[in-house]
Amino acid sequence: MSLIKASYGMFVVHPDPLKWIWLLLGVWLLPVYADLPPLTHGLTLVPQPHTAPALRLPTMDDETIDIEALKGKVVVVNFWATWCPPCRREMPSLERLYQTSKEKGLVVLAVNIGEDIDTIFPFLGTVDPSPSFPILLDNDSHSLSEWKVRGLPTTFVVGPDGNLVYQAVGGREFNHPALLQQLLDLLKE
Amino acid sequence: MNPTIRIGIVLLSMLLTSSTVSAQSKTVDPTTGAVSWETQMHGVTLSLTQILPDQARAFYLNRGLPAVATEPYAKACVYMTILRNDSAPGVVHFQLEDWSVVSTDQSRPPVSVEAWLKRLEEYDLTQAATIAFRWAQFPPEQAYQPGGDWNQGMLTTGLEADTVFDLVARWDVAGESYQGILRNVRCAS
Known part of the structure; x- marks a missing residue:
């Protein structure tokens, strides 16, 4: 065997x-x-902006992050899993976005769906650059229904006032200049 | 201009327009032999790539599904499916139950995610395995904003190996119905 x-x-x-x-x-x-389909590079405006749903989950470091406590910052919430090819492909660009913008007040939260640390941790070691933003653990996928996610990956951008501003269904090149500009403009508001 | 020539020019231009709108490409992965079909129409890209039965088995065995549970799925003519809103005139909304898999003797929707989850109930899967199965499937319903929203997921036709079929994908934009067809798609053997 x-x-x-x-x-x-x-x-x-x-x-x-x-x-x-x-x-x-x-x-x-x-x-x-x-890997064949290209990642796209735009965020779309949420059709009817409204308060972001609740999000309070443990991290891989066993801390708890509550999005409610992040008001005043621009928060990128990314729903993903290691077995999802576009999620894997966009992860390095998400880290580059974070490195570029964290000093300006941008927070990235990557919510893993249904996997444990023993599965996630080895994957993160293969990502270059490896994510330094918090990975949240949603073991029962409850957050997907709260945030009305229909497919992975899906990403939302929450403005400083706590409202959903942008969304992206499917993989993105998060450090693409066009997408970066959308977020920088939001950070200036 | 001679009326006959004028009609000929009109018919030729219609033919050319039609073939441009629904041009279909077919490619073969040189390593695996898996075949992909792709078409663009009405600002939307649709593609199917064969997932060979052993690849489907491997994917789900590695997600914790027992072999007995993966077997029917692996033999159900599985495709990696992509739908992307490149430049449609609005939000592309679809429900998989509206799509048709048309073979010589029947026309029916793809096998639903709900039907697979029902079949898997008897195997007492872990929560992680069930979540991975559910969310690796192509979304049963989705809305793509213009400018690059897309999904990639697994879709089963339920047909036998080597069966040839047409996939008719249907969606609506602002209440108007559209469809795209991939013709002569073949199930992997």
Whole structure:
């Protein structure tokens, strides 16, 4: 019986050698396909701006973050999972955005859906640059219904007044100049 | 101008316009042999990429689903599906139940996420496995703002291996109905 460590840092046990070759290939190849579509680079205005839903979750460091306490800042809330190819692809650009803008008052919260630290942590080590913003853990995916998310990744931007301003359905290039400008303009308000 | 020639020019221009609007491309991944079909129409991009049965097995075994649960799914003619609002005249809204998988002897919607979740109930899956399964699927309903909203997710037709079919995707923009068709798509074997 063999033990395979896949790229996601997960372990699979399987007795058939041919099968585990496929398992390894499958885990690698599924994201490879998925790399084909380009990430887009714009945020769209929320059609009817309203107060952001509640978000109070533990981080990987076992602290609790409540979005209510972040009023006065621009908060980027990104819903993601390690098995979601566009989520994986946009993660480095999210970190670059954070590095560029955190001193100006921008906060990034990445809400992982349904995974544990043993799954998330090895993935974060593969991201370059590795995320330094808080990763929140939503074990039961409750926040997705609160925020009316229909697909991953989905990202929202909450303005300093606590209202939803922008949203992005699907993967984005977060450090693209056009997208960055949208956020910088919001930070100036 | 001779009326016959004029009619010929009009018919030719209509033919050219139609083929431009619904041009369909087909590509083959040189490594895996998986085939992709893509088309653009009305400012929307639609694509299907075969997910080979072993790749579907590997993906879900690595998310914690038991082999017995992954098997029916892996054999259900699975596609990585992308729909993107590039430049539609407004918000693209769709429901998967309105789409049609048209093969020689039948026309029916893709297999719903709800139907798969119902089938999985008997396997007593972990919460993490159920969440991964649910959210890796193409959204049952979604709204894409113009300028780059999109999703990528897994879609099953429920057809046998090697079956050839047309996928008719339907959506609406500001109350007006649109559709895009991918023709002669083949299930992986």
